[in-house]
Amino acid sequence: MANVVDLFFSLSISRQVTRVLLLISLAHTQNIVVFQPSYLTATGPAVTALLLGNTSDISLNLRRVSPSNTTGSIGPPSCVAEVTQWVLTREQVGKTAVRVQLTLEKNLRLCRQNETDTDCCPKPLCVLEALQVSACVGGTPQASLLIQAKIHALLVPANAGSDNKTVIPNQVYQPLGSCPCDLTFRACDVRCCCDKDCSIEDLKLFVSHCLPGPFGGQVSPTPDYQCSVQSSENSPDWFPFLCVNSWPENNPYLGLFYQGDTITPKPGPSFQQPVLSAPVPVNVYIQGSPIFTLNDQYFTIPQNVLGQCVNNAPVAFLENFNVKCVTLLRSCPTASPLRTLSTALGIKVKNGQGGDVAVEVIDEVAIDLTQFISSADAVTFSGERLVCENVTVALDYEFYWKGNGITSITLTRTVGTVTLNSSSMALTTRYSAVFLNGEFIAQPNSGNPGYQVGRPVIAGIVDTLDNNTGSIQRTSINLWKPVGDGLCSTAEKKPVLYGENSTSGCLLPVSRQNLTQCNLVRETVSSLQAALITATYVAKRGNPDPLTMTDWVNISFVTLNSSTTTEDTTSSCYGIPSHQHIHVWSLITGIVGGLPQRDIRALQVSYSLFPWALDCGGGDVSPCLDPRETRLFPITSSVTFTDIPINTGPPKTRFQINFTEYDCNRNDVCWPELAFPITKYYTGETYSQSLAKGLILVFFFITASILGTPWRQIRQAWNCATH
Incomplete structure (x- = not known):
């Protein structure tokens, strides 16, 4: 059939071409x-x-x-x-x-x-x-x-879309708003039925395809216990004394939208060189807008852009970052950012409220530079060592903000003396910026109040800097995230997400020479696994208070039993904690706005011990011959979430447990069901109605007995006996 269709189309095309050629020839x-x-x-x-x-x-x-x-x-x-x-x-x-x-x-x-x-x-x-x-x-x-x-005619919207973002004041402490799908300023967003910019004609186009849920402005239905639900006609007498007054915005999504992210139109590909315009200062800072200096220039800090470190990258308002840049040193640096002066760093910045603030510079001297020096070549200088003094190895900025402005800026500059012992050296520098409102870092919650599935599990450690308050500093529980070659030396970490079971790992190169030092191998693997979980507490709910200890649960670690270790050999080691398992027990404690609220009741971290040995079978025997030849061994981590079942029934008494005579579920004869319609075992209607109908039946039975034949016979017999 396909060949016939192809032949038909070929004949049609050939006829058209022949017709055009005949017309041209004619x-x-x-x-x-x-x-x-x-x-x-x-x-x-x-x-x-x-x-x-x-x-x-x-x-x-x-x-x-x-x-x-x-x-x-x-x-x-x-x-x-x-x-x-x-x-x-x-x-x-x-x-x-x-x-x-x-x-x-x-x-x-x-x-x-x-x-x-x-x-x-x-x-x-x-x-x-x-x-x-x-x-x-x-x-x-x-x-x-x-x-x-x-x-x-072409139908063009009356209000053309723009690249402006919706201004959201105090993004950290307010939700996105009553209409989260309103992303475009002064333009109608498709399928966003709560967008005030949409006319009646626009809504008719997608009124049956509105975005569902809170993201489309459809807030969950108000619970029955709210005072605003019941009316004066059908509400019971006790309702005004037991109803609850709560804000309609108090729903589980509160606090999850403080980022204020919007979708901006992306231009298509173009082969023309873009024209860069001069920066336009803003009067009021909003999240994501660049920060300007007093001379209307971008305030820049070295950052990571598309995998590369850029020395002059603009700083965005309310956007935290922490990056590391590697620089290959062949001589002492002479320019920024590795060589900086306090006068050059202490510039004035516009505060976004009509004034300016100056950067306060605090200098620190790093004595130990091992965390900044990555590697060095083996080829040494033929002459003397090259000593570079006052090299900037870290710039840590702290921006204090309030509302839509910046109140102060503090910069901690870390300098050190670098000695070049080789022809080149890799220097790792750190650049960070954090925005603080008061004394606390703005951190997102994972629910309100219970955890939401897919949000990070919140962990914490005791803040040792301030022991009087007993506050908890937030951190995360991590799993392995292998990248590149999959080695543990280059692997990253990913946070544990609530309700999502996961397993990941990395590879550790181990040689036969390493397996002769089994204690060192165990300590190395244990330190790698311990780096994933540095916390000692886990938050019960998704919005914990750092000052309330009842909002946190201790993390239990299963200690390894060292008495059951097996004897090590020349090319094998036993008892390697190569697998780390995280077990989380959670419980549904209630429903808010139609959404279940989940709490974490316990979290346990356990380790599985495995033997590591070199297998010299097969074709590759080089690791067994060469003591320095390495073979890759896996180090894994996993997480499992378990829901604790809810027992809604009342606890059984000792009589119900020991004796089954009155247990209708385990006994053929059920005495409580003798008066079935007027007992709790009858569930066809309410107890009050079944009791009333049962009493009416008893009344009819007694009346019929009195007025019927049996009672008349009894009365006649009584009369005969008395006469």
């Missing part, structure tokens, strides 16, 4: 011209056709035509040109072919109400006319092209 031999095609329907502002034949002395004329009222025909072509709203152009594409193109010189925008500009479309059907292009030689028409133009 026009060339008979010295005539023809339009191909001779009739077109235009639905856009441009039309193209071909004029075939001897086109050396041909002139083209354009006019508007209309059918005759009597005959209905267009009439013969004419060589008299008319002025129209179309532009006729021609292009020679060969010896016997001319490309004819018509372009509409009119704006297809729909006219607004009471607009005086004539270069627009007064109606949705903007153009409806017939055109005729005549090919003439000396005033005599040789061929004609008929074009039927039916073009509609």
